[in-house]
Amino acid sequence: MSGPLFQYGRAATVHDALIRASKPGAAYLAGGTDLLQLWKSGAMTPAAVVDISRLPLDEVELIGGELSLGALARLSDVASHPDVIRNHPLIAEAILASASGQIRNMATVGGNLLQRTRCPYFRNEQLACNKRKPGSGCGALSGENRQAALFGTSSSCVATHASDLAVALAALDAEVEVFGSEGERRFSLRDLYRPPGETPERETNLAPGELITGVHVPNATRFAACSTYLKIRDRASFEFAVVSVAAALQIENGKIVQARLAAGGVAPLPWRLDSTEAALVGHPLNARAIAAAGDLAVEHARPLAQNGFKVALLRNAMIRALQTLGRRP
Amino acid sequence: MSPGSSIRISLKINGRNHEFTATACDTLLDVLRDKLGMTGTKKGCDMGACGACTVLAEGRRIKSCLALAASCDGRSITTIEGVGTVDKLHQLQAAFVRHDALQCGYCTPGQIMSGLALLEEKPADLEAIREGMSGNLCRCGAYPNIIAAIAEVAGL
Numbered sequence: 001m002s003g004p005l006f007q008y009g010r011a012a013t014v015h016d017a018l019i020r021a022s023k024p025g026a027a028y029l030a031g032g033t034d035l036l037q038l039w040k041s042g043a044m045t046p047a048a049v050v051d052i053s054r055l056p057l058d059e060v061e062l063i064g065g066e067l068s069l070g071a072l073a074r075l076s077d078v079a080s081h082p083d084v085i086r087n088h089p090l091i092a093e094a095i096l097a098s099a100s101g102q103i104r105n106m107a108t109v110g111g112n113l114l115q116r117t118r119c120p121y122f123r124n125e126q127l128a129c130n131k132r133k134p135g136s137g138c139g140a141l142s143g144e145n146r147q148a149a150l151f152g153t154s155s156s157c158v159a160t161h162a163s164d165l166a167v168a169l170a171a172l173d174a175e176v177e178v179f180g181s182e183g184e185r186r187f188s189l190r191d192l193y194r195p196p197g198e199t200p201e202r203e204t205n206l207a208p209g210e211l212i213t214g215v216h217v218p219n220a221t222r223f224a225a226c227s228t229y230l231k232i233r234d235r236a237s238f239e240f241a242v243v244s245v246a247a248a249l250q251i252e253n254g255k256i257v258q259a260r261l262a263a264g265g266v267a268p269l270p271w272r273l274d275s276t277e278a279a280l281v282g283h284p285l286n287a288r289a290i291a292a293a294g295d296l297a298v299e300h301a302r303p304l305a306q307n308g309f310k311v312a313l314l315r316n317a318m319i320r321a322l323q324t325l326g327r328r329p
Numbered sequence: 330m331s332p333g334s335s336i337r338i339s340l341k342i343n344g345r346n347h348e349f350t351a352t353a354c355d356t357l358l359d360v361l362r363d364k365l366g367m368t369g370t371k372k373g374c375d376m377g378a379c380g381a382c383t384v385l386a387e388g389r390r391i392k393s394c395l396a397l398a399a400s401c402d403g404r405s406i407t408t409i410e411g412v413g414t415v416d417k418l419h420q421l422q423a424a425f426v427r428h429d430a431l432q433c434g435y436c437t438p439g440q441i442m443s444g445l446a447l448l449e450e451k452p453a454d455l456e457a458i459r460e461g462m463s464g465n466l467c468r469c470g471a472y473p474n475i476i477a478a479i480a481e482v483a484g485l
Contacts, residue, residue: 005353
């Protein structure tokens with residue numbers, strides 16, 4: 001099983017990559033773990049593949065308190081890097097909860113952030129999907145939607161974003177560095193993603209051909225002692241999240257002074273829970289605050305016919321994640 | 330270069346250099362099996378889910394069905410053909426035999442390659458082996474024996 005034939009070219013430099021990617025139907029290839037699946041299933045039919053895997057963008061380094069992950073750093077290398085484990089264990093935890101040992105050896109940071117949804121309607125070319133084929137309808141809306149999103153959806157798309165890493169990075173206020181025809185720019189990872197609205201085929205705010213070159217995580221160590229990634233899935237390993245929660249707190253004198261909360265598996269993008277964070281700040285991490293956070297996390301959830309269980313699951317996952325942090329010394 | 334045209338690729342497989350031509354779309358798995366006749370590496374799902382196609386690239390385990398051969402050009406690859414011999418099995422292969430860690434055997438080359446890489450990662454306990462082997466499915470359900478075989482070699 002495979003899609004139509006494509007051309008192959010290897011980019012010699014970042015500039016060369018942009019030139020090659022400017023041709024219609026070009027797609028970047030890094031680890032290939034998602035692109036090859038998409039091509040084989042017919043969900044993507046690139047005319048040309050631009051292999052960026054050998055560009056020198058795989059460094060992981062800590063500079064002036066900021067952790068920088070090269071876009072082509074392999075997930076396994078990021079998760080085992082001493083600076084990541086020491087300063088942002090949340091990132092290592094989220095990665096180790098992702099995929100399998102083989103996939104983590106191939107998949108890259110940039111590719112992980114840009115992986116396409118696992119919605120079965122998107123992955124099957126026979127089915128209706130506005131994201132894959134604009135105007136064809138959303139099969140999940142009134143079909144199999146157990147896996148669908150609770151937040152940020154539209155009448156044209158209810159698919160979730162599948163990345164664990166993106167959820168951890170969104171919680172940690174990460175920024176992405178991108179390079180395109182207009183040069184380099186850097187912005188919040190939260191602004192990388194677009195809610196589906198009427199154009200679910202446009203998932204990011206990247207310009208055509210624009211390449212993620214790195215990810216930067218500020219304030220290393222602030223949350224190192226008090227963070228956790230809780231992933232609920234249908235089997236114990238090598239499975240995407242049904243619901244996940246990234247939680248990081250800074251507690252001083254018995255009170256929460258900083259809270260960072262994001263959820264996965266429940267929205268078309270990593271879902272940051274700003275109002276839940278705000279409600280926790282100034283309070284001790286006690287049962288009352290935790291229960292209130294659980295309720296707030298699911299406020300405004302809009303379940304479909306088959307995914308209502310995710311509301312209770314997210315509330316309980318939030319509660320359990322915060323309880324875990326409460327037990328930390 | 331037009332779609333379907335040939336690309337010259339060189340791979341070092343099990344210590345030996347191989348030069349051949351392939352199309353842009355050929356996976357490492359298809360090249361190993363169909364071009365080089367190395368059918369020890371198995372094709373199961375061809376979608377990265379089952380792990381039957383696991384090989385080592387530069388010593389790290391990967392799924393060869395998700396790797397384009399062209400992208401691997403110049404790399405060093407280890408396949409099951411490079412592990413042990415009929416007369417002298419690798420100790421992990423011998424442990425699989427001792428523990429009856431297979432039934433039909435189709436997933437076994439992938440299990441062995443994945444297990445070899447996992448042993449290099451020094452799993453701390455049985456749970457780490459179970460988690461570390463989650464990328465390899467066994468439809469016969471020989472999991473407990475596979476875990477036991479790897480644990481024995483790991484000294485756990």
